[in-house]
Amino acid sequence: MAERPPVCDFGWKAPGFSLVGVDGKTYTLDELKGPKGTLVGFICNHCPYVIAVIDRIVRDAAALVQYGVTTVAICSNDATTHPDDSFENMKTFAKVHGFTFPYLHDESQAVARAYDAMCTPDFFGFNADLELQYRGRLDESGREPAGANVRRDLFEAMKLIAGTGHGPEDQTPSIGCSIKWKAA
Template sequence: MAERPPVCDFGWKAPGFSLIGVDGETYTLDALKGPNGTLVAFICNHCPYVIAVIDRIVRDAKELAALGVNTVAICSNDATTHPDDSFENMKLFAARHGFTFPYLHDESQDVARAYDAACTPDFFGFNADLELQYRGRMDASGRDPAGPHVKRDLFEAMKQIAETGQGPREQTPSIGCSIKWKAA
């Protein structure tokens, strides 16, 4: 079932974390923080919404890096109920799509809860001070292929944040599959 996260809570401070990446290294938010901004993307391997946009996420991450914005992706889904999202499958997914950014495993789901992540993909765009400035969609195409004239909402917002420290006031929420939470 499709979920939509809440709109941007401007100025909300990014919670710190320490998570293992698919490369076996442990990463903290402080170490990943970009000089002009940080994009935290909650994704997974199996969601059709993520699969539809993953190559655009990789493209945008490369272009944003040139603007001083670092990207990190986090998978928080319960791999017991959704084995496609296991740590081993995360490694394969990152390699298959040529990730140039860390892909982190939130096995405890504590980071997803701290961010109040709702769906995959769920994008959190922070300025240089790790203040939330964007929580919106990738673009208007959703699960469809993006045509040549589709506005790149996420990229344009992060570019604006890199240049001004402020995100656009008009934002359209992302849409995707719900986070697969562990049973209580």
């Protein structure tokens, strides 16, 4: 079932974390923080919404580096009920799609809960002070192929944040599959 997270709560501070990446290293938010901004994206390996846009996510993450923005992706899905999202499959997914950013495993789901992540993909764009300035979609294409003239909402928002410290007032929520939560 498709989920839509709420629009940006401007100024909300990014919760810290310490998670293992597909490269075997442990990363903290403080280590990953970009000089002009930080993009935290909750994704997974099996979601058709993520699969449809993953190459655009990788493209935009690489392009944002020149603006001082770093990107980190986090998978929080329950791999017991969704084995495609296992840590081993995360490694393969990152390699196949040429990730140039850390892909972290939130096995306990504590980070997804701290961020109130709702879907995959769910994007959180922070300024240099780790204050939330964007919580919206990648672009208007959803699960469809992107046309040549599709506005790159996330990319443009992160460029604005890198330049001004503030995100756009007009934001459209992301849409995607719900986070696959563990049974209580």
